[in-house]
Amino acid sequence: xxxxxxxxxxxxxxxxxxxxxxxxxxxxxxxxxxxxxxxxxxxxxxxxxxxxxxxxxxxxxxxxxxxxxxxxxxxxxxxxxxxxxxxxxxxxxxxxxxxxxxxxxxxxxxxxxxxxxxxxxxxxxxxxxxxxxxxxxxxxxxxxxxxxxxxxxxxxxxxxxxxxxxxxxxxxxxxxxxxxxxxxxxxxxxxxxxxxxxxxxxxxxxxxxxxxxxxxxxxxxxxxxxxxxxxxxxxxxxxxxxxxxxxxxxxxxxxxxxxxxxxxxxxxxxxxxxxxxxxxxxxxxxxxx
Numbered sequence: 001x002x003x004x005x006x007x008x009x010x011x012x013x014x015x016x017x018x019x020x021x022x023x024x025x026x027x028x029x030x031x032x033x034x035x036x037x038x039x040x041x042x043x044x045x046x047x048x049x050x051x052x053x054x055x056x057x058x059x060x061x062x063x064x065x066x067x068x069x070x071x072x073x074x075x076x077x078x079x080x081x082x083x084x085x086x087x088x089x090x091x092x093x094x095x096x097x098x099x100x101x102x103x104x105x106x107x108x109x110x111x112x113x114x115x116x117x118x119x120x121x122x123x124x125x126x127x128x129x130x131x132x133x134x135x136x137x138x139x140x141x142x143x144x145x146x147x148x149x150x151x152x153x154x155x156x157x158x159x160x161x162x163x164x165x166x167x168x169x170x171x172x173x174x175x176x177x178x179x180x181x182x183x184x185x186x187x188x189x190x191x192x193x194x195x196x197x198x199x200x201x202x203x204x205x206x207x208x209x210x211x212x213x214x215x216x217x218x219x220x221x222x223x224x225x226x227x228x229x230x231x232x233x234x235x236x237x238x239x240x241x242x243x244x245x246x247x248x249x250x251x252x253x254x255x256x257x258x259x260x261x262x263x264x265x266x267x268x269x270x271x272x273x274x275x276x277x278x279x280x281x282x283x284x285x286x287x288x289x
Contacts, residue, residue: 057104065115091123093166125166140205144239152243258286
């Protein structure tokens, strides 16, 4: 059974039956779903609030995911593993197991826990992880980890994952060359496109045309110092939605499943989603349905 919870700010959250007990008993949920935001625009991060590369437990008790994403990728993993795991040791294949935690000096940081994902902390060399015997993998240079039935890996308090294998240096170089080629080809055909959006979407295996539709407006309105973080947050949300509805990112006739497209557009472009759906090439009947 599904439950819907509305908070005082009119945000809507989706919970399973198990998760509803979390809100009643205020204990850690066994399998959370991140809230799907309902705000019209993604908030801009305050430039005045900087985050150091090495964070104390006092900072981690209240840190938000947006603040966490200001850290360079290689500095993130050690903060949410216990015992601490070094990013480079995982990338090299030296460390093959880790436990995740979002509790710091006995204080559980719920917001940080709900928004932080495996993609955001694991090295791109990791292309496959095992949780309770189920394999989650990612293609391309990197995206979130998904099972064979499109279920996204959710890292929770106490989650223990195993890494069966990591990509070799040669595999990483081949993937990087493949990404560079795809970005260059797209930019040749679309010279006015924003290269950072294109590069990040290709890295995640997201259709660049679709990424421009959902990200461009907010990206351009964001302060330069925050653009990278906001873009990472928005593309991560694409994969959260995909995982929540267990939909595929496979293109059919050059486009995504209309259901996925319309859900995404309504997430990010509430006033212009019909127009953008038409720009993407969806038929009028698909939009009406």
